[in-house]
Amino acid sequence: MDKNQELYYDEINSLRKFRAKIETHAIYKEDLDAFSDEYEELVAQAKVITRVSDRLQKKLDNANMQIREQNEEIKDKNVQLADTVTQLAKAKVGRKASTILLTVAVVLFILEQVFLEPIIDQFFDTQFISLGVLGVLFLIIKFSEGALESYFMNREKKKILENEKNNTLDVSKS
Secondary structure, eight states, X not given: OOHHHHHTHHHHHHHHHHHHHHHTTOOOHHHHHHHHHHHHHHHHHHHHHHHHHHHHHHHHHHHHHHHHHHHHHXXXXXXXXXXXXXXXXXXXXXXXXXXXXXXXXXXXXXHIIIXXXXXXXXXXXXXXXXXXXXXXXXXXXXXXXXXHHHHHHHHHHHHHHHHHHHHHHHHHHO
16 A cells, blocks of 8 residues: 555545445435535645645745756856956966067077177168068067967867866766
């Protein structure tokens, strides 16, 4: 016998007895009064159960709504976090690329002044060629900066993806 049948065993048994009395035409006023009282009690119990169920459903609906709101908030925070991480990575990469290129620029400037400048002065009478060489070096360094930043940014993205992949694997193992 399952729990639902146990729960209503007395009521079902009472209903069977009442129907048996109807079939045999052996119904008395006391039987009708008893059956009416049992029915009234069942209706009162059903009202209580319905109220409790309605309150529980309302609490559940409110909890689900809060969960949805919190999930939306978490999604928004994750987007903000991803943007912040990207901005930090760009700043880090930009600083790294600038440092490298500044070092290269200083070395190239020194090399140009020490080795190339005397050769230019020996063969040419004008300073414009030396300035032109410095301008070309500046342009090469300036355009190399973007390429170097892109290279470092791609490396950062790969690191982030590997970390996420490792974290996902660690979580799934748990």
